[in-house]
Amino acid sequence: MVLYLSSTLDLSFAALSDATRRGIIDQLGRGDASITSLADKFQMTLTGMKKHVQVLERAGLVVTQKVGRVRTCKLGNHGLKAEAEWIEAHRRLFEIRFEALDEIIGEMKREDSDEPEN
Template identity: 75%
Template sequence: MVQYALPSLDLSFAALADATRRGVIEQLGRADASISSLADRFQMTLTGMKKHIAVLERAGLVVTEKVGRVRTCRLERGALAAEADWIAAHRRLFEARFDALDRIILELKQEEDDGPASD
């Protein structure tokens, strides 16, 4: 089977497919937070939030550190760089294709406006 993307991209995009995990990323973009404070903010159980954090950690988006009884979460430095590059490359591809389509449509409209050629 042909691989079209890096496995790490698969993990990242799968992690980001969930609204709660995107919210956690957004929250951690503002400030580091403990798992319990994130659970409170998102009105879920500590166990549920731990599962979300584990998915984000596996994807390399979040890092946790335990100090005493508190596990603090922070965004991984450089996280989403590969994902942003992948999206940018595909955006350029789509824009080029849409530009080509626009040119074809413009040519067809001009031909239509010019009418049939007379001999």
Template identity: 55%
Template sequence: MVQYRSNTELDAAFAALADGTRRGVLEQLGRSEASITDLAERFHMTLTGMRKHVGVLESAGLVTTRKVGRVRYCRVGRQRLDEVRAWIDAYHALWDARFDELDRVVEELKRKEQQDGRE
């Protein structure tokens, strides 16, 4: 299984992703870098509200910011998103294997049931 730096980082990322507005911000930033002001306007929020959302995303490592003059620009933090994806992929593979095994068992039971009905 994939090793992570710590579970708290992954927990923070999932907690940040639990909010629909923050997922929308990530979707928007996936298209292009944007200022906090632009994001606030796009999401019909106050600047203070958007700063809080960006702060949560930044603390979770999902967004990075840089300041140019008085404007703070945001972009996606790819590394943490890659870690989240790796975690999801690992469990996706695990559950795929478990469901494949369950399908095999069900098919075997059906086959035995049909054979018992013929005898």
């Protein structure tokens, strides 16, 4: 089997496939937050939030720092440049295919309108 995605892209897309994790990224875009405050915000257990944060950490999207008893989360330095480039390349492929399909449909409609009615 041919691998089309690097492991970094796999981790990023897997992390971003969950609505809660996307919400965490949105929340951290507004400012750093403790795992406890994130758990409260998303109305979930501390254990559940820790699991989501670990997935985001493995993907490099979030970093955490423990000071005393508080673990604070912030956006990681990973960014999403490679992911955005992959999406854009595939978006262009879809666009090209849909334009070709539009041409075929247009030709079929013109042929149908050129045929004499019985």
